[in-house]
Every structure is written in C-alpha cells, then in structure tokens.
Amino acid sequence: MKVRDIMTRDLTAVEKDIPVRELIFILDNAEMPNVPVVDEENRLIGFISEKDLIRAALPGYFEMLHSASFIPDMNQLANKLTQIADEPIEKYMRPNVLSVTEEDDDLRAADLIIRKGVKSLPVVNGEGRLVGRIRRIDLLRHSL
C-alpha cells in the first residue's frame, strides 16, 4: 500500500520565525507531539517536537544523566522556558528532517518510524511540499 492511501491529510505546520510560545500553543491545541516547519512555498525545511523544546529548556548536561532526580526542581525548566518563550523556533528545530513521499510504500514509512523512534513523519509530494503526515496509528489502523 502507498503512503498516500493511509496518511492523515492535515497540513498543520509552522514557519521558522514563530516564537516558542506560539509553537507550544499549536502543539497543545492540535494535540500533535511534533510539527513540520515549512517555508513560504510550503516546502518542508525542518521539524520540531515537544522533545526538542524540553531539551532546549533543560540544562545541557541533562542528557548525560540517567535520572531527572539530579535536577533540583521544575523551576529550572520553567525559568529557562520563560527565557526562550519569545525566541524564534528556528534556533531549536531540526533542519535535517526525515520524511516520506506520497508514493512511498507503507513499509518504508513503518521502517523509518520504528528505527528512528518517532511518532509521525511528514509526507511530501514530488516537489518537496507538505501534503500530510503519517502516524504510527495510521499504520496500525490500516494493518487490521
């Protein structure tokens, strides 16, 4: 089966110059764990997730720890998040974005989602423009 047959046809995306505060609002309300970043031509130029924002708001050494118990309290995260709330998301997005095309097989999408540990992938057309996204649940629903 092709990705186009099972993908979620939604174009929710953000521009790289929107502030972190706005991104959090969109992720929260659209109930999306991540969102593609597009240019003025709707071409995919990046990807940003809740995880990227948490990483940006936590101390640099956090990923070296096995537990959050070394962090004194949530104030540290809240203070850092407040500091970066009006910064453009470009600073925290991942420019090298994984994606699949509408014409790819569902197997390729499943392979990428499993191997890279992501919840969804952007779907683009032949011109690199965003046409939707494919989620883990799309693959599961259509496999039944």
Add this chain to the structure above:
Amino acid sequence: MIVTVTLNPSVDKVYWVDSLKICQITQEEFLTRATRSSTSAGGKGVNISRFLSAFGMDNVAMGFVGGNTGHVVVRYLQKKGVTTNFVWTHDETRINVVILESGREHSPNLINERGPKITEAEVERFMRRYRRMAKRASWVVLAGSLPPGVDSGIYAELTTIAREGGAKVAISAGGDALTQALDACPYLVKPDTREHLLLGGTSLTSTESIIAAGQHVIACGAQMVVISHDVTGDIAITPDSVWEIKTTVPTSLFKNLVGADDAFLGGIIYKLASEAPVEEVLRFGLAAGIASAESEKKICEDRARVEAEMEKVTVAKLEGVGG
C-alpha cells in the same frame, strides 16, 4: 487545487423528533426525545469541501477551529478525504443544532451559535497560512458567516490575495462581508440570503430586482452570479445571459434542507473547475442541491443520484433580459 475557507465552522447536531414540544405547561412535556441524531462537521465551506471530496476532487479546507469541537470538525473532514489546514484558536468551535420534525422536514428548526471570538493574532496566523495556500490554488471558495472579532473586510482581502496568485474566487456570504468583497472582483457570487435578501445593498424582492442586482455585480467584473429566490428555482446571471434554473421535484419530498444550498454551490464549482459549459454547470449544481435535500444526509455523496436528478432540472435562458 481547490481551497475552501470556512472562518466560522461548526459541529452540526441534527435531531429527528416526532414532535417538538416547546414551553409546555407541565414539566414532563418539556422533554422531547429524539428518535435519531447525527453529528457532522458543518459550515458552508466545510460542506462544499465534503461535496468536492465525495466527487473525487482534491481540496483543502481552511479556517479556524478550537477545543474539542474543533477536533470533531477536523477528524470528520479527514475521514471524508478532505485535506485540513485549520488555525487553532483559544476558544471552542461552535455547535449548530438542527431539529427536524416528522412530516415537516422541509421546515427545519435551526439554532446557530455565533461562534468563538477570534483574536487579531489568530487572524494574522490564518492570513500567513492562507497566503501560502492561495499561491497554488486554482479556485478559492470563501463561504459562510464571520466569527466575532473578524473584520468584515476579510473576504475582500482574501479575494485580492487569491486573484493575485491567479486563482478564481467563489464567494457565498451575506451582509457587509459580501458587499465589500464585490469590489475585489470574485469570479462567482452566491449571496447568502438566509437572513437578508440583499445583494450589494439592493433588496432582492422580485425577479426583476434579482436580475438587476446580479447584472450590477457582473458589471463590476464577476463572471457568474447565482441567486436563490425560491426553494426549487434559482436565477443565474452571466456576462451575456440570464438563466432560470428549476426542478420539478416537489418540496414534500425533501428530508433535510440543511447543506442543500452548499451542495448546490459545490456542484457548480465542481463543474466550473472541470471547465464544463454554463448550462451543464447550472444543471449539475441544482441537481446536487436537490439530491442533498432529498437525502437525510446533509450532503448527497452519491454521483448516480445527482446525475439522475439532472433529468428533472431545466435550465432556460430568459430572453430579452441578457446583456
């Protein structure tokens, strides 16, 4: 690609009842039990998107959504094969209620909420996203009422942006929003006459006034004006002709009028986008509207049924009144 814009979409809740009891004296009579109900995404542009998808025409639905009801709208459209591109707002998408009494389905009882208040920042977010989409659109459909907080000049602005990008614009709206948009020269105009029988300030009270108002809009640059003046008949004005479109289907066969007008416009846009001749455009449009009115569903998605209705539609040039 066709883009539809519904700035004030809704969740449409339809209840079928044997008899609607309102403000009766005894307490037990306040209760009206619905025999059936249905929930769907609503709003004029949303309904048009649904029609186009059912007939295999790719389209993107845009506008504002919010809260749990916003998710209902988005998921419903996606399940119908429509691509969604909505801006999320702080407030909830409205709910519109339709009550259809047994034997009186042709006269639905409607309760429409005003809709959430949209902030300036949300409008700006939408405009940015719209500019991105309008660049690649062949048609843009602007349809329905405006939510609180949105300036009545927005349809004029959206029309200008779409035309600059090379798209044709269809507009189905009423009041100041439509009057202002006429100056931006949309291709197709279908006034929403549910509340005010007005077009560009002219009262549409007779066939003559409808034709005169339509011809005035054509003189401003539009290529087609379609005005519903009767449940089973409409007048279309094009630069060189005036057309009367009628059906022989009696109103007693109507089961749900909600959405029929949007199916009508959806049918017209479907045929215009396919570059069909004017007569076929109008015939198919009214057939789509009548097939929807005859169906309990808001929008008839059955191509064979719409095509069967075409046999009952007549499209005639009104002699002596065209350009």
